[in-house]
Amino acid sequence: MNAAWTFGLLxxxxxxxxxxxxxxxxxxxxxxxxxxxxxxxxxxxxxGPVAPFEPGPVxxxxxxxxxxxxxxxxxxxxxxxxxxxxxxxxxxAGSIDLINLVVGIAAGLALGFGAWGAVFxxxxxxxxxxxxxxxxxxxxxxxxxxxxxxxxGVLVFEDLAMVVVLGGLGLATAGGDPWRFAGVAAVLLGYxxxxxxxxxxxxxxxxxxxxTLVLLLLGGLLVASLAAKTLGFPEAVAAFLLGMxxxxxxxxxxxxxxxxxxxxxxxxxxxxxxxxxxxxxxAWAVLPQALGLLALMVxxxxxxxxxAGRATGLSWRGAAGHGLMLLxxxxxxxxxxxxxxxxxxxxxxxxxxxxxxxxxxxxxSILLGSVVFARYxxxxxxxxxxxxxxxxRKRDAAxxxxxxxxxxxGAVPQGSDRSVSRERR
Numbered sequence: 001m002n003a004a005w006t007f008g009l010l011x012x013x014x015x016x017x018x019x020x021x022x023x024x025x026x027x028x029x030x031x032x033x034x035x036x037x038x039x040x041x042x043x044x045x046x047x048g049p050v051a052p053f054e055p056g057p058v059x060x061x062x063x064x065x066x067x068x069x070x071x072x073x074x075x076x077x078x079x080x081x082x083x084x085x086x087x088x089x090x091x092x093a094g095s096i097d098l099i100n101l102v103v104g105i106a107a108g109l110a111l112g113f114g115a116w117g118a119v120f121x122x123x124x125x126x127x128x129x130x131x132x133x134x135x136x137x138x139x140x141x142x143x144x145x146x147x148x149x150x151x152x153g154v155l156v157f158e159d160l161a162m163v164v165v166l167g168g169l170g171l172a173t174a175g176g177d178p179w180r181f182a183g184v185a186a187v188l189l190g191y192x193x194x195x196x197x198x199x200x201x202x203x204x205x206x207x208x209x210x211x212t213l214v215l216l217l218l219g220g221l222l223v224a225s226l227a228a229k230t231l232g233f234p235e236a237v238a239a240f241l242l243g244m245x246x247x248x249x250x251x252x253x254x255x256x257x258x259x260x261x262x263x264x265x266x267x268x269x270x271x272x273x274x275x276x277x278x279x280x281x282x283a284w285a286v287l288p289q290a291l292g293l294l295a296l297m298v299x300x301x302x303x304x305x306x307x308a309g310r311a312t313g314l315s316w317r318g319a320a321g322h323g324l325m326l327l328x329x330x331x332x333x334x335x336x337x338x339x340x341x342x343x344x345x346x347x348x349x350x351x352x353x354x355x356x357x358x359x360x361x362x363x364x365s366i367l368l369g370s371v372v373f374a375r376y377x378x379x380x381x382x383x384x385x386x387x388x389x390x391x392x393r394k395r396d397a398a399x400x401x402x403x404x405x406x407x408x409x410g411a412v413p414q415g416s417d418r419s420v421s422r423e424r425r
Contacts, residue, residue, distance in 0.1 A: 006058045013039070014268045027370035029135055029271050033363065036275020044280065059273050065218075066270030067331060068225050068239040069263040070134040074152060075243020076256055077143050080195050093150055093308035094157025097326070101126035101165075103300045107293055111357075117350045120340040123165050124358045125297050129330025130155045130236045131270055132366055136328070136373040147314055147322040152240075154308070154326065159237045162332060183231030191241055199248065206251040214258050236331075274330055278363055282356035290360035294368070297361075301326055306387055317384030324380055328369030329362045 013035060021031030038044050039053040104125040108118025133155065137143045164181075194202075208216055221239060228238035246255055283290070305323020306316075314322060337355050340346060346354070372379055 003058050006056065010053075010058065010269070010272070011265070014272060017272075018268065025374065027136060027139055027374060028268070029132060029139070030367050030370040032268050032271035033275040033366055036272040037278050037280055037363065038275075040276035040278065040280075042277075042279035042281070053276065055273065055276050059269055059276065062266045062269035063273035064235075064270075065222065065262070066266035066268070067131045067236055068221055069259060070131045070138075070267055070270070071236045071239040072221055072243040072246075073138065073256065073259065073263055074134040074143070075240040075245075076247045076252055078149065078152065078244050079248045080244050081248070087153075089150065089312035090153030090157055093312050093322075094154050094161070096304050096308040096311065097154050097158065098126075098161070099304050100297065100300050104297065107296060111289065111293075113350055113354060114346070116343060116345045117340070117354055120336060120343070120346070121354060121358065123162065124333040124336040124340075125293065125329065125361060127158050127162055127329065127332045127336075128155060128326045129328045129332065129362075129366070130159065130240070131267075132328040132330045132369060133325060135267055135271070136369060137325070140373050140376060142325075142373070142376060145318070145321065147309060147318040147325060150309060150312060150314065150318075150322050151325040154322075156237055156240060159234045159332070162234070181232070184233050187228045187231050187233040187238065191245075195245055195248075202245065203249055203251070206246070206249055206255065213254070214262070217255060217259055218262065270331075274334070274362070274366075277334055278359045279356060282352070283360035283363065286353065286356045287360050290357050290364060293357065293361055294364050297365075298327060298368070302383070315384070316388050317381050320383040320387055321376065321380035324372050324376070324383070327365055327372060329365045333358055333362050 014032060017031035017035040018028040021028045036053075041052045041054055101122050103122075105118045105122030107125070108121035109115070111118075111121070113121055133151065137148055137151075142148055205216065206213070221242060224242060225235040225238040229235040246252060249255075302320065302323035305326055306319045309319025309322040310316070337358055340354055341351055343351075
């Protein structure tokens with residue numbers, strides 16, 4: 001089947017998945033993911049009369065472009081100045097978030113994956129999915145929430161932390177290149193130079209109109225992000241940083257509008273591609289183990305997210321929401337599995353079990369995340385109330401009883417309801 005047929009059929013299938021998702025009230029992310037799992041080489045069509053859909057040049061290109069566009073678009077919501085001002089809070093929140101890595105490694109040891117297998121499992125379940133979270137934030141219009149800024153900061157922290165973790169694992173297990181750390185430093189230095197001295201040139205470049213602007217943006221994003229990847233820097237973080245650089249220009253809204261259609265198409269293929277790489281039968285066999293791991297990591301993620309949120313000035317609702325926003329795992333977890341497959345220190349049976357467990361974990365976390373984001377306000381508000389200390393909840397109850405009594409007497413101080421609402425948050 002040629003590329004045009006492949007793209008046409010894929011577009012129609014993704015349309016059906018998006019339509020069906022909206023009919024049942026869940027995020028289209030879940031629909032795209034399930035579609036990939038069903039029609040992929042490891043899905044229900046494998047071994048049947050209908051040939052499964054195999055990943056190829058079309059999905060590879062669009063999936064990578066989709067990830068980069070998702071992160072670039074998120075970067076457009078934050079200027080470099082705003083992000084730097086929140087740097088201390090991001091560093092603190094990201095450091096607390098590292099507890100999830102330790103818990104993941106401990107879980108791997110408890111599951112019998114051995115020392116190296118546990119380290120790879122810990123890394124895979126630690127890192128949240130930048131692409132999935134970016135899509136859900138945009139789809140549910142949550143990007144303006146205070147906790148969303150903290151969440152995006154932690155995502156960048158996680159991705160940079162994984163540069164160190166993956167570099168160290170590569171060196172230890174497969175003789176990786178130590179010069180990748182120098183490449184990371186070079187990319188960061190180049191970005192500082194761009195932000196500090198390249199603003200005027202960037203403004204002039206973005207004055208283009210129509211197809212010239214679209215081609216400039218797509219070409220520049222791909223070349224810059226993949227060049228950063230060649231130097232050992234996460235391409236998703238590079239795309240996010242480029243978006244922040246453009247956000248400081250006067251052309252931000254034009255840029256966002258020019259890329260909207262490309263983002264819709266390529267973003268859908270990205271989530272479909274994640275589903276294509278899931279071995280459904282193997283994942284089903286370890287589903288109870290994966291769900292147990294998910295329950296553990298959900299509890300840990302919410303706990304660390306809430307502590308980090310409160311430590312960096314978020315309300316109880318916002319702090320709980322910060323933990324909820326970080327729940328989905330995705331593309332980076334699968335990258336880590338690829339590295340584990342090449343590690344000679346991990347026995348073959350452990351590699352198979354590790355891949356199946358993490359695949360099931362990733363799928364379950366994305367499905368859970370899509371449900372949580374769909375009902376985000378109600379879930380975060382209720383969770384924020386539950387996580388408050390018993391003394392604080394008792395004060396709230398007493399205050400509400402007092403207000404009810406005052407209403408009965410016809411004298412309610414102006415602003416009392418609003419003050420109680422602020423206290424709950």
